[in-house]
Amino acid sequence: MAKINVKNTAVTVVSIDDTDYISLTDIAKYKTNDTSAVIGNWMRNRNTIEFLGIWETLYNPGFKPLEFEGFKKEVGLNAFQPLLLL
Structure with missing residues (x-):
């Protein structure tokens, strides 16, 4: 490290x-000591989610694109909360 x-x-x-x-x-x-808020906001961004979907498609043989589509549809809604493991 x-x-x-x-x-x-x-x-x-x-x-x-x-x-x-x-x-x-x-x-x-x-930006701030409240890193969970910064990362949470970044993870709720449509561009971030689309990038992660492309990355997973390219590099993750176990990726499930149909499940991801359902997840992607929720991006931008107030109730959308991605799972964060900080």
């Missing part, structure tokens, strides 16, 4: 099987 400094914010980088992963929670700290 390493840290990089981005705009005076320490961001954790974890390497697993020669692939680097950065911490969204650390990036969200740039």
Whole structure:
């Protein structure tokens, strides 16, 4: 595990099987200490959900596109709450 400094914010980088992963929670700290609100708002954005659907289609052989379509239809509704594991 390493840290990089981005705009005076320490961001954790974890390497697993020669692939680097950065911490969204650390990036969200740039805006506020209430990182769950920042990430939650980002996860409710239609563009974010569409991007994640494309990524899953390309890289996840177990992805279920029909289930995802139902999920995607709820994006933008006030009741839409994506599951966040922070």
